[in-house]
Amino acid sequence: MKPIEVISGAVSHLDRADVDTDQIMPKQFLKRIERSGFGRYLFYDWAQEPGWDLPANPILVTGPNFGCGSSREHAPWGLQDYGFEAIVAPSFADIFYTNCTKIGLLPVVLEERHCRALAAAGEGQVDLRAQEVRYRDPAGQLVAVPFTIDAEVRRRLLEGLDDIALTLSEHASEIDAYERARADRQPPLPCTSAL
Amino acid sequence: MAKTMFEKIWEAHAIGEGAHGGLLYIDLHLIHEVTSPQAFEGLRLAGRSVRRPEHTLATADHNVPTDGTAAAAQIKEELSRVQVQTLERNCSEFGIPIYSLGSSRQGIVHVIGPELGVTQPGMTIVCGDSHTSTHGAFGALAFGIGTSEVEHVLATQTLPARKPETMVIRYVGELGYGVSAKDLVLGTIGQIGVDGAVGHVVEYAGQAIASLSMEGRMTVCNMTIEAGGRAGMIAPDQTTFSWFTETRRPGAPAELERAIERWAQLPSDPGARFDREVTVDASALAPQVTWGTTPGMVAPVTGRVPSPTELEGPVDPSTAQRALEYMALEPGTPIAEIELQRVFIGSCTNSRIGDLREAAEVVAGKRVAKGVRAMVVPGSAQVKAQAEAEGLDRIFRDAGFEWRGAGCSMCLGMNPDTLAPGERCASTSNRNFEGRQGRGGRTHLVSPRMAAAAAIAGHFVDIRDWEVA
Numbered sequence A: 001m002k003p004i005e006v007i008s009g010a011v012s013h014l015d016r017a018d019v020d021t022d023q024i025m026p027k028q029f030l031k032r033i034e035r036s037g038f039g040r041y042l043f044y045d046w047a048q049e050p051g052w053d054l055p056a057n058p059i060l061v062t063g064p065n066f067g068c069g070s071s072r073e074h075a076p077w078g079l080q081d082y083g084f085e086a087i088v089a090p091s092f093a094d095i096f097y098t099n100c101t102k103i104g105l106l107p108v109v110l111e112e113r114h115c116r117a118l119a120a121a122g123e124g125q126v127d128l129r130a131q132e133v134r135y136r137d138p139a140g141q142l143v144a145v146p147f148t149i150d151a152e153v154r155r156r157l158l159e160g161l162d163d164i165a166l167t168l169s170e171h172a173s174e175i176d177a178y179e180r181a182r183a184d185r186q187p188p189l190p191c192t193s194a195l
Numbered sequence B: 001m002a003k004t005m006f007e008k009i010w011e012a013h014a015i016g017e018g019a020h021g022g023l024l025y026i027d028l029h030l031i032h033e034v035t036s037p038q039a040f041e042g043l044r045l046a047g048r049s050v051r052r053p054e055h056t057l058a059t060a061d062h063n064v065p066t067d068g069t070a071a072a073a074q075i076k077e078e079l080s081r082v083q084v085q086t087l088e089r090n091c092s093e094f095g096i097p098i099y100s101l102g103s104s105r106q107g108i109v110h111v112i113g114p115e116l117g118v119t120q121p122g123m124t125i126v127c128g129d130s131h132t133s134t135h136g137a138f139g140a141l142a143f144g145i146g147t148s149e150v151e152h153v154l155a156t157q158t159l160p161a162r163k164p165e166t167m168v169i170r171y172v173g174e175l176g177y178g179v180s181a182k183d184l185v186l187g188t189i190g191q192i193g194v195d196g197a198v199g200h201v202v203e204y205a206g207q208a209i210a211s212l213s214m215e216g217r218m219t220v221c222n223m224t225i226e227a228g229g230r231a232g233m234i235a236p237d238q239t240t241f242s243w244f245t246e247t248r249r250p251g252a253p254a255e256l257e258r259a260i261e262r263w264a265q266l267p268s269d270p271g272a273r274f275d276r277e278v279t280v281d282a283s284a285l286a287p288q289v290t291w292g293t294t295p296g297m298v299a300p301v302t303g304r305v306p307s308p309t310e311l312e313g314p315v316d317p318s319t320a321q322r323a324l325e326y327m328a329l330e331p332g333t334p335i336a337e338i339e340l341q342r343v344f345i346g347s348c349t350n351s352r353i354g355d356l357r358e359a360a361e362v363v364a365g366k367r368v369a370k371g372v373r374a375m376v377v378p379g380s381a382q383v384k385a386q387a388e389a390e391g392l393d394r395i396f397r398d399a400g401f402e403w404r405g406a407g408c409s410m411c412l413g414m415n416p417d418t419l420a421p422g423e424r425c426a427s428t429s430n431r432n433f434e435g436r437q438g439r440g441g442r443t444h445l446v447s448p449r450m451a452a453a454a455a456i457a458g459h460f461v462d463i464r465d466w467e468v469a
Helices: A027-031 A074-082 A094-103 A112-121 A151-159 A163-185 B005-013 B037-046 B078-094 B109-116 B130-138 B147-156 B181-192 B214-227 B238-245 B256-263 B317-327 B353-363 B381-389 B392-399 B448-457
Strands: A006-014 A059-062 A086-089 A106-109 A123-127 A132-136 A142-146 B022-025 B028-031 B056-059 B124-127 B141-144 B158-161 B165-172 B200-206 B231-233 B276-281 B288-290 B298-300 B342-345 B373-376 B424-427 B442-445
Touching (some): A027 A074, A094 A106, A094 B147, A163 B037, A163 B147, B005 B141, B028 B109, B037 B078, B109 B130, B109 B381, B124 B130, B130 B141, B181 B276, B214 B231, B214 B353, B353 B381, B353 B392, B353 B448, B424 B448
Parallel strands (some): A059 A086, B028 B056, B124 B141, B342 B424, B424 B442
Antiparallel strands (some): A006 A123
């Protein structure tokens, strides 16, 4: 995963609430067995509506509960492949938020008024190390709004760490020990290969 | 200290709580063809193996045709065929048991886990599918994950995890006549909103829950994700235990009585503290019908399509306006006057034998209305066989329903079962999102009995007024 530090540039605005992952990446594209190339299918049905305009900028600002519904990681894959590097919204659906952090697409939770101000500014910076979003207000003053993110998630994104490699290198013996202790204290788990 | 059921299960599976965050051990990993291919490819690229194939189980469900196609190689559509065959090949390569198309145990992943008895109280269960919350009906901690996490579980049998918040939804009163588990959960989402449970593991409690069958409990937990909840749970009790004692299930514990003694320790202790508490009056709920494009846009069947400007509750007016335009509905229209062209009885929400029995009772001796195409898609090959043994297929066919093979089918329309643009459907599934059942299709979520009655009448009817033949 590519390390994330500061994401700067123009902002795209999708001013809708409760955008579900069926809209972000419609089902017909979930039949692909590849991980790349999903950008061209992003918002496939909505993109055919008159007036649709969502340029591939580094920052996407959108409405509350973004990414609700299906757990399909194809949705974050598509957003990232399209060109977005950070998504700023008042709130996110849980699975979607986690999926984004796993692929280095930065989800940022900001109050709705700050989301709208960032969208109005048209460009800004998302600074993961400083944990703040910066943009200019209508008077040209620089505004810096802090955001919160889980410390461990932030560390992994800053350093571009791979979760699986980390678990295997740092926790392998703990997992072994857990399985041994558990086998001693309770009956075996259902064995799917012996049904 | 008094603990919630969630805390008991979490603590029994937590590994390490160091500075870098802990892990959660996963007891059962269910996989299917759509969200797993890239995870297996990741394992191959890194030269990794599957840590616990014997605690992993695969089936083909999302993408399979329901027309009787007996094997993956016979799937007509190329992309679907390749995806199911890729699952079969991956399972063979990594030693994972699989029930693919043609197996007598194939079916929707959230139907077969409980059916086989591998879904058990106290377990941690994950699957690359948001409706994994279904398994919480047994008093398990079960939640959906993305493909990166699928790969992580395959490789390590764990997930990096931070403890979520807890929430209890307490129901007061009992459900009225004709009001089902589906109505209970739709009514709840209507009250708390589609993001009402975000960040929380939800425990459902109260007499209305205790009175539900396991199938009804699965329906409720299944739709937890539609309120944004991380997982839904119901305390195991005699109803839960009977699931294992009254039917032989191949995955059930060898020493069932001892297992039941342990399971009986799982319910939340008296006085256990939840981060949030919500109360819902179950007795006030009528049969529910969604009118919009989120499961929270819902009204009683006795009601009318609302005006966006006069909405009460958590739905945003501009979102509602857009939804009504998509659904081609006028505010003020009585719900019971909405006419339908399609009816779908199926999905991981409502495709179990109990659901089919309820629907069959409604349609017995009647005919599907002119201009309506209605289909029943059993949740699994075993549900299908059971229904046929009981003669339910005959009742549906005689009434003019299509009787299909098992799979996710028109819940998400990845297979050929889809709505045409503009078609309006009464569906027992879980999502009425734009285009969910087919581009331009219009979905109304209802219970199996309500869907069955709508198929006969050609429009929604209050099932409480229905006369059984």
